[in-house]
Amino acid sequence: MLEPEVVPEQIDSPESVNMPMEPPPPDDMNIVYSEDNKIKYLILGVIFLLVFGGIFFALYRFFLGRSNAPPEKVKLTYWGLWDDKNIMDPLIKEYMSKNPNVEIVYELKDVRDNYREKLIARAQKGIGPDIFRYHISWIPEISEVLSYAPNKIISEEEFRKIYFRSLQDSLIIDGRIYGIPLMVDGLLLIYNEDLLKAANINIVPSTWDEMLEAIQKLTVKDADGRIVTAGIALGTAGNIQHFSDIFLLMLYQNGGDIANLSSQEAIDILSQYRRFAEEPENVWSESMPDSVAAFAQGKAAMIFAPSWQMLIIRQLNPEINMKAAPVPQVPGADPISIASYWVEGVSRMSKNQEEAWKFLKFLSEKEQMQKLYEAQAKYRLFGTAFPRRDLADNLKDNPYLAAVIRQADYFFTTYGISRTYDNGLNDEIIQYIENAINAAAQGVSYREAMQTADEGVKQVLQRYNIKF
Numbered sequence: 001m002l003e004p005e006v007v008p009e010q011i012d013s014p015e016s017v018n019m020p021m022e023p024p025p026p027d028d029m030n031i032v033y034s035e036d037n038k039i040k041y042l043i044l045g046v047i048f049l050l051v052f053g054g055i056f057f058a059l060y061r062f063f064l065g066r067s068n069a070p071p072e073k074v075k076l077t078y079w080g081l082w083d084d085k086n087i088m089d090p091l092i093k094e095y096m097s098k099n100p101n102v103e104i105v106y107e108l109k110d111v112r113d114n115y116r117e118k119l120i121a122r123a124q125k126g127i128g129p130d131i132f133r134y135h136i137s138w139i140p141e142i143s144e145v146l147s148y149a150p151n152k153i154i155s156e157e158e159f160r161k162i163y164f165r166s167l168q169d170s171l172i173i174d175g176r177i178y179g180i181p182l183m184v185d186g187l188l189l190i191y192n193e194d195l196l197k198a199a200n201i202n203i204v205p206s207t208w209d210e211m212l213e214a215i216q217k218l219t220v221k222d223a224d225g226r227i228v229t230a231g232i233a234l235g236t237a238g239n240i241q242h243f244s245d246i247f248l249l250m251l252y253q254n255g256g257d258i259a260n261l262s263s264q265e266a267i268d269i270l271s272q273y274r275r276f277a278e279e280p281e282n283v284w285s286e287s288m289p290d291s292v293a294a295f296a297q298g299k300a301a302m303i304f305a306p307s308w309q310m311l312i313i314r315q316l317n318p319e320i321n322m323k324a325a326p327v328p329q330v331p332g333a334d335p336i337s338i339a340s341y342w343v344e345g346v347s348r349m350s351k352n353q354e355e356a357w358k359f360l361k362f363l364s365e366k367e368q369m370q371k372l373y374e375a376q377a378k379y380r381l382f383g384t385a386f387p388r389r390d391l392a393d394n395l396k397d398n399p400y401l402a403a404v405i406r407q408a409d410y411f412f413t414t415y416g417i418s419r420t421y422d423n424g425l426n427d428e429i430i431q432y433i434e435n436a437i438n439a440a441a442q443g444v445s446y447r448e449a450m451q452t453a454d455e456g457v458k459q460v461l462q463r464y465n466i467k468f
Contacts, residue, residue: 074355075103079119079132081342084108087375095362102355116422120145123349130350131360133342135420136170136413139178140464147348148176153357162364163387166339166411179343180360182372183384185306186411187245187338188324188403190313195229195301204325211328215276218301219283227284232302233291235277235284237437240291242418244430245338246304247273247437252338253330258414258429259461259468261436261454262447270436270446277441286441296320306340307385310400314381324403339411340419341387366390415466416457425464432456 080088085106092104107129109115116138122128123145134142159177160168164184171179191204199218205211215231222228237243248258250273256265277284284300292309294300296316303309304327313320327337344363346356362368369386373394376383385395385404392408395401416429436453440446461468 077129079129164408170413181387184387185341237434
C-alpha cells in the first residue's frame with residue numbers, strides 16, 4: 001500500500017495574498033536620516049536656549065528692578081489733640097527724613113467738636129485718619145475702628161517692659177496691644193503750699209484720715225458761717241470739675257464699682273461725699289465758685305484734678321504757689337487713683353496700618369519722648385508725664401508731675417471720666433452720678449438716689465457691651 005505523498009506546507013507569499021510590500025530603502029538612506037536630525041536638534045536647542053535665556057533675563061531684570069526701585073509712597077493722616085504743629089512737626093519731619101517713602105499729614109482737632117463721632121463716621125466711610133488720639137476710657141465705644149499692633153513691631157513682652165503697669169492693664173486686651181501711649185495722667189491732689197503752711201500743715205495728707213484733719217484746719221468761715229476759704233472742693237456736682245472722677249475714686253477705694261451703684265458701698269460713698277457740703281460741718285457749698293477757679297483765687301486750699309488743670313490754674317493766677325501730690329489712700333488697702341489720659345491708635349480701616357504702627361513706635365521711643373516733652377515745655381509750664389518706666393527719674397523732682405509718676409503703676413481705668421467729651425459712655429454715666437448727688441442734696445435718700453443711678457448706668461454699660 002502506497003503512502004500518500006506528503007506535500008510541504010505552503011506559506012503564502014506576498015504575491016499570493018496580494019499585499020503590497022514597501023520597497024527596500026536605498027542603500028544610503030540611514031546616513032541621510034541621521035545627519036538631518038542632528039542639524040534639526042541643534043537648531044531647536046539654539047532656539048530653546050535663546051527663548052529661555054531671554055525669558056530668564058527679562059524676569060531677572062524685572063525683579064532686580066523691583067528690588068532696587070524706591071518703596072511705594074505711603075501717606076498717613078494723623079488726627080492729634082492739643083499738641084499743635086509747632087510741637088509735632090519736628091518729630092514728624094525727622095521720621096519722614098529717615099523714611100522718604102512716608103508722608104505724614106498732621107491735623108490738630110478739637111475734642112469738643114464731636115470728635116469721637118466724626119472719627120467713627122469717617123472711618124466707616126474709608127475717609128478717616130490712619131492715626132488718631134483717643135481717651136483710654138473710649139476703647140469699648142470705638143472698638144469697631146481700633147486695630148492692634150503687629151507683634152513684629154511691638155510685642156506684649158516688650159510693651160510690659162517699657163510701660164507702667166496701669167497702661168499695660170488698659171491697653172493689652174487678650175494679648176493684643178490697642179494703642180501706644182505718649183503720656184500718662186490721672187487724678188491728683190493739687191494743693192496751695194502757702195495755705196497749707198499758714199495752717200501749720202507741713203506734710204501733705206497721704207491718707208483720708210490725715211486729709212479730714214487737714215481740711216478742718218484749712219477751712220475758714222466768716223461770722224455768719226459762710227465759707228471764705230474751703231479746705232477742699234468736695235460734696236457737690238455743679239461747681240466741682242471732675243466730680244465724677246472723685247466719686248469713682250472714693251467708690252473704688254472702698255471696694256465698690258461702677259457696675260453696682262445700688263450696693264451698700266456705693267450708698268455709703270454718696271453719703272460720705274455729700275457730707276463735705278452738708279451744713280453745719282460743711283467745708284464746701286454750692287455758693288462757691290467753680291472748683292478750679294476757686295483754687296486759682298485762693299478760695300480753696302486743695303482740689304482733685306488731673307495734672308493738665310495746673311496749666312489752666314497758672315494761666316488764671318501766675319503767682320500761685322501750687323504743687324501736686326498723690327491722692328490720699330485708705331489705710332491698709334491697695335493704692336488706687338483714677339486714670340485719665342490719651343493714647344495714639346491706628347484705624348482698622350487704614351490701608352497702611354503697618355506703616356502707621358511703625359511711626360507710633362518711633363514716637364514712643366525714649367529719645368523721641370524726651371524731645372516731645374521738651375517741645376511741649378517750650379510753650380507751657382510743663383509737658384505731659386512720661387509713660388515709660390525708663391524716663392521716670394526725669395520727673396522725680398518735678399513739683400507738678402512727680403505725683404503722676406508715683407501713681408503711674410496704680411492708675412485705674414474705668415468709665416464715667418470727666419472732660420473726655422465723648423457724648424457717649426462717659427458723659428452718660430456722669431449724668432447719672434450727677435443726678436444722684438443732686439437728688440441727695442434735695443433730700444432724696446442716699447439709697448434711692450443710688451438705686452436710680454444704678455438702673456441707668458447698667459443700661460449704658462449694656463448698650464456698650466461692657467461686662468464686669
